[in-house]
Amino acid sequence: MSGPAPRRRLGLWAALALTALLAVYVVLVAVRAVQLVATGEPVGVVLGVALLVGPLIVVALIAREWMLATDVQRMADVLAADGQLPVDDLPRSPGGRVDRAAARAAFGPYRERVEADPGDWRGWYHLAFAYDAAGDRRRARAALRTASSLHRGRPVRPDLP
Incomplete structure (x- = not known):
């Protein structure tokens, strides 16, 4: 290995x-x-x-x-072992920047997953990376913090995206 x-x-x-x-x-x-x-x-x-x-x-x-x-690394290790790590397959410009329109379009399923089960840390983890791809670093960080709290078993009242 x-x-x-x-x-x-x-x-x-x-x-x-x-x-x-x-x-x-x-x-x-x-x-x-x-x-x-x-x-x-x-x-x-x-x-x-x-x-x-x-x-x-x-x-x-x-x-x-x-x-x-x-904790983010621990969550990534769990997701990697389960084959569920977020995949960055969004189209990019020749300079390497993510196409924001495509990122916003791909955002919907992650948001729906969190709305359906706000207590699932995996959904929040994926949502964080969707926010990051869409360029919203503040919400990405907040979603990662929510995922981390849920992963550690701490009760949270997450603000839905």
Whole structure:
């Protein structure tokens, strides 16, 4: 059995490298924030506390994204084992861009599947990739988050597309 595709591996290494760089930045900011708080000066304390809030938010957001990425990969592995991964067979321009009209036309069955069974993570996963192909990244991400929550068995009240 062969390992992951080189492109996927490259993407993983790039994400890890960027996360590591961000971690260094967060640590440096946190150290400076603690130094400001330690001065005891009112302005230093206020600035230090404000600077500590930023790294905490960044760490929470990065952790959230890594958890989503991990769960999306788990869902993809399950779908691949069942032969149900989304297939990107939409027509493209010579430059490689997806034909938006074709993407919108292919969108209907995925939306109908989710409307018929809003508790099925597989339907939400496929809908996310249909949104992505249609160019709606915000809804694609929301659909992936819904799929992830359902996949992990968390009760959600998904907003239907």
